[in-house]
Amino acid sequence: MRAAIFQTTTGIDPARNAAALVAAVAEAKAGGADMLFTPEMSGLIDRDRARGAASIRDEADDPALAAVREAAAEAGIWVHLGSLALAGGEGGRFVNRGFVIDDTGAIRARYDKIHLFDVDLPTGESWRESAAYAPGTRAVAVDTPWGRLGLSICYDMRFPDLYRALSDAGATILAVPAAFTVPTGKAHWHVLLRARAIEAGAFVVAAAQTGRHEDGRETYGHSLAIDPWGEVALDMGEPAALGFVDLDLGRVADVRGRVPALAHRRAIGPVEVAA
Structure with a gap:
């Protein structure tokens, strides 16, 4: 599988962001990719929630989703649209929803982010994602x-x-x-993603936002592709760019055969706390 990863600095203008996604689809196809992976919040990033809310639509009316579906069909390429901010969440909130789109432009899967980022960082940054977004309730996988x-x-x-x-x-x-x-990226990005790959004996593809955004925030970049042994096959660093990586999917069976941890998993009951 040849994967393309779109590392970008999404801004506050949905039309401009949609145009960048469409261009990435075409470039990914020209580079021989089977699937394009894009970051979280590919259609809009705006920490000014009142301003951003004016641009957030229902799924049926979202311009970035419509543009990417059309571009995927025209190019004949699969796209994992990392996520979009969409209306329609519980309690009048938004949803942070990712999509898998096939090479005909059809939506094969939707996933709403389950764990919401509500933290206060030592740098003074404070985030309350749950104030604006409703959490998802189900894990999702899709056949490709x-x-x-x-x-x-x-x-x-x-x-x-x-x-x-x-x-x-x-x-x-x-x-x-x-x-x-940036602070959590420097501390934890690589180690957490390598751990997830190793534990699952699976490839990890992590498309990331990067750089200083129009709304003033900074994101870490370093989009990664990691193999099931935990080896980094691609690290895109900080520049906004489109990267390519070839994934040898035979590595999954090889690694799982060498260390059959998935077969050794056992259900863990209640923890006994000794006095």
Whole structure:
């Protein structure tokens, strides 16, 4: 499988962001990619919630989703659209939803981010994703011509039970689109994603936002492709760019055969706390 990874600096103008996604689809196809992976919040990044809300639509009316579906069909390429901010969440909130789109432009799967980023960082950054977004409630995997793809988004990567569920369901590739902060990226991005690949015996493809955005935030970049042994096959560093990586999917069976940890998994009951 040849994967293209779109590392970008999404801004506050949905039309401009949609045009960049369409261009990435065409460039990915020209580079021989089977599937394009894009970051979390590919259609809009705006921490000014009042301003951003004016641009957030229902799924049926979202311009980025419509544009990518049309571009995928025209190019004949699969796209994992990492996520979009969409209306229609519980309690009047938005949803952070990813899509898998096939080479006819059809939506094969949807995933709403389960774990929401509500943190106060030592740098003074404070994030309350749950104030604007409703959490998803179900894990999702989807069959592709290259294997079963398990879906997740950004902060999900800190919760290994999700990836256990996805690998137990047969996922051999794990998508982790993100808009990671710089402080947490420097500390944890590589080690967490390598751990998820090793635990699951699966490839990890993590398309990331990068650089300084129009709304003032900074994201870490370093989009990664990691093999099931935990080796980094691609690290895109900080520049906005389109990267390509060839994934030898035979590595999954090889690694799982060498260290059959998935076969050794056991259900863990209540913890006994000794006095």
